[in-house]
Amino acid sequence: MVTLDHYVMLSALLFATGTIGVFLRRSVITMLLSIEVMLNAVNLAFVAFGRSIGSADGQVMMFFVVTVAAAEAAVGLALVIALFRHRETLNPDMFTSLKW
Amino acid sequence: MGTELLLFYLFGAVALGASLLVVLGRNPMHSVLMLIVSFAALAGLYITLDSPFAAVIQIIIYAGAIMVLFLFVVMLLNAHKEDALVAAGAPMGAKPLYAGAGLAVVLAAELVWALVRAPQGSGGPMSGGASPDAAALESVRGLGQLLFTDYGFAFEVTSILIIVAMVGAVVLAKREL
Amino acid sequence: MIPLYVAQFGIILAVFGLLLVSAAIMVYSERKVAAIIQQRYGPYLVGPKGMLQPIADVIKLIFKETLRPKGADRALFMLAPLISATAAFTAFAVVPFGAETDLFGLIDHKISLQVADLNVALLVLFAITSVSVYGIVLAGWSSNSKYSLLGALRSASQMISYELSYGLSLASVLVVANSLSLTEVVNAQSGNWFGFIPRWFVFLQPVGFFIFMVAGVAETNRAPFDFPEAEQELVAGYHTEYSSTPFMMFFLAEYINMVTAAAVATDLFLGGWHGPWLPEYLGWMWFLAKIAAILFFYIWMRWTLPRLRYDQLMTFGWKVLLPLAALNLIVTAAGVIYFGN
Numbered sequence: 001m002v003t004l005d006h007y008v009m010l011s012a013l014l015f016a017t018g019t020i021g022v023f024l025r026r027s028v029i030t031m032l033l034s035i036e037v038m039l040n041a042v043n044l045a046f047v048a049f050g051r052s053i054g055s056a057d058g059q060v061m062m063f064f065v066v067t068v069a070a071a072e073a074a075v076g077l078a079l080v081i082a083l084f085r086h087r088e089t090l091n092p093d094m095f096t097s098l099k100w
Numbered sequence: 101m102g103t104e105l106l107l108f109y110l111f112g113a114v115a116l117g118a119s120l121l122v123v124l125g126r127n128p129m130h131s132v133l134m135l136i137v138s139f140a141a142l143a144g145l146y147i148t149l150d151s152p153f154a155a156v157i158q159i160i161i162y163a164g165a166i167m168v169l170f171l172f173v174v175m176l177l178n179a180h181k182e183d184a185l186v187a188a189g190a191p192m193g194a195k196p197l198y199a200g201a202g203l204a205v206v207l208a209a210e211l212v213w214a215l216v217r218a219p220q221g222s223g224g225p226m227s228g229g230a231s232p233d234a235a236a237l238e239s240v241r242g243l244g245q246l247l248f249t250d251y252g253f254a255f256e257v258t259s260i261l262i263i264v265a266m267v268g269a270v271v272l273a274k275r276e277l
Numbered sequence: 278m279i280p281l282y283v284a285q286f287g288i289i290l291a292v293f294g295l296l297l298v299s300a301a302i303m304v305y306s307e308r309k310v311a312a313i314i315q316q317r318y319g320p321y322l323v324g325p326k327g328m329l330q331p332i333a334d335v336i337k338l339i340f341k342e343t344l345r346p347k348g349a350d351r352a353l354f355m356l357a358p359l360i361s362a363t364a365a366f367t368a369f370a371v372v373p374f375g376a377e378t379d380l381f382g383l384i385d386h387k388i389s390l391q392v393a394d395l396n397v398a399l400l401v402l403f404a405i406t407s408v409s410v411y412g413i414v415l416a417g418w419s420s421n422s423k424y425s426l427l428g429a430l431r432s433a434s435q436m437i438s439y440e441l442s443y444g445l446s447l448a449s450v451l452v453v454a455n456s457l458s459l460t461e462v463v464n465a466q467s468g469n470w471f472g473f474i475p476r477w478f479v480f481l482q483p484v485g486f487f488i489f490m491v492a493g494v495a496e497t498n499r500a501p502f503d504f505p506e507a508e509q510e511l512v513a514g515y516h517t518e519y520s521s522t523p524f525m526m527f528f529l530a531e532y533i534n535m536v537t538a539a540a541v542a543t544d545l546f547l548g549g550w551h552g553p554w555l556p557e558y559l560g561w562m563w564f565l566a567k568i569a570a571i572l573f574f575y576i577w578m579r580w581t582l583p584r585l586r587y588d589q590l591m592t593f594g595w596k597v598l599l600p601l602a603a604l605n606l607i608v609t610a611a612g613v614i615y616f617g618n
Contacts, residue, residue, distance in 0.1 A: 016208030021123035023200035071265035078272035164407025
């Protein structure tokens with residue numbers, strides 16, 4: 001029998017995986033991808049909780065999170081392109097000084 | 101009840117494995133493709149949760165639009181394979197990065213431990229169709245009504261957010277204004 | 278007598294087989310119709326009136342050598358045509374092509390003639406159309422060749438742009454039919470007004486039908502929107518580097534996408550399997566006839582209209598078709614509220 005605990009545990013593991021990715025990887029695109037993994041973990045938790053209380057609120061929240069993630073991915077990738085044009089690298093450690 | 105458990109473990113394992121490959125993959129193109137696989141597995145999980153609308157939205161928006169955007173950017177920037185997983189050229193060295201990753205594992209372990217020790221009232225069967233409001237969940241009409249009445253303000257704000265993001269993305273990626 | 282799952286499995290096999298046969302028929306009829314439009318003979322050597330030509334084509338394609346360019350990413354190169362072909366077949370899984378029947382009592386229950394009767398079928402269709410962009414993008418990228426990459430990027434951006442108008446015209450049909458399930462959309466089109474005009478949505482939504490047809494042609498990369506495959510500019514676009522069997526998969530995927538687009542247009546706007554003079558259980562004949570008419574229209578358009586240039590194509594999609602589709606949706610919604618049907 002699959003209980004709510006199963007889904008929340010899976011969501012926690014996915015969230016931890018995303019967090020590891022954001023900390024360890026030194027490429028801006030992979031960091032953005034890890035952030036998407038974290039957002040997905042949160043979506044799973046929302047829909048699971050919504051199902052357990054029997055209302056559609058979980059899906060509505062998931063819908064909003066997906067929309068915000070889409071907007072954030074668009075702007076984030078535009079920033080990545082603009083940064084790449086200046087320094088030709090995707091390593092965030094190369095952008096530590098404020099002066100171009 | 102065996103099929104529900106089997107489906108959950110199958111989709112869960114694929115989602116977790118694909119996410120690990122996203123995080124640990126060297127080639128950014130492979131990371132993007134593994135993330136798409138992870139989204140598909142999550143859509144399967146949403147279907148086992150009686151939420152077909154959530155599953156379809158996941159595929160249409162996440163796997164169908166956002167990931168195409170990522171693919172375009174990866175192709176445009178011609179992102180190469182990384183040499184080392186954690187570059188030693190970080191300003192403070194690699195140790196804080198490992199510490200951060202270790203803390204993430206601790207977080208996951210803590211959550212799992214807390215859930216295992218929680219009182220057992222927290223879970224009736226999830227995906228066996230035993231929920232009294234399965235019809236309310238599955239109906240897109242009900243979801244639409246919720247979206248436009250209770251969450252109407254958030255809906256309008258989201259549309260403004262999307263316009264702002266669109267304008268921002270176009271302006272930021274231009275060569276000269 | 279026949280249990281339900283056997284009957285459903287039979288439907289799956291029938292749909293798969295019929296799609297393959299229809300792709301072969303499309304290949305032949307495209308060449309014949311093109312020949313008639315251009316006032317020449319088409320294929321006439323192989324079989325009576327050239328009818329075995331598709332079989333000859335398939336045999337030729339299978340026996341060619343499968344090439345792979347040197348710098349190509351091996352896994353992605355082989356994966357891309359599979360994604361295209363799989364998405365093309367899967368999209369037909371939610372399309373109903375006949376009324377509910379139980380074969381005069383042979384099967385236990387009444388089954389509807391579709392592989393999966395989902396009640397979010399319209400959205401699933403849209404989702405699978407979004408996924409088919411990946412086959413093209415991955416094919417272009419993994420071929421490691423400039424013609425492929427350019428063709429793939431152009432084709433992908435064209436498909437994404439026209440998906441919006443496609444989705445909005447689907448939404449207008451949804452507003453009129455009041456349901457997301459394709460079976461219910463077709464059943465809302467049964468019956469006649471005044472006894473002889475059928476209740477098809479094409480009469481309620483002419484603009485929607487026009488938008489859907491144009492977006493469908495652009496989605497399947499057919500002329501006049503086939504700039505990404507233009508022979509004069511791009512060698513062959515995203516499938517330049519593919520030979521034998523992977524090329525056959527792309528070819529197949531394109532024709533099956535056309536058949537699926539025609540089937541969806543029939544279900545949404547032309548009344549599906551409803552038609553005069555035939556009993557309900559022979560409705561699939563009407564369905565085939567309507568699909569054949571739409572596919573003939575596609576082929577006719579290809580060999581009559583000139584090709585749009587890429588920037589004209591994108592301008593048309595964003596500045597003309599999308600506002601028109603949005604306006605159509607608003608007017609439809611207003612009409613439904615006002616007339617209350």
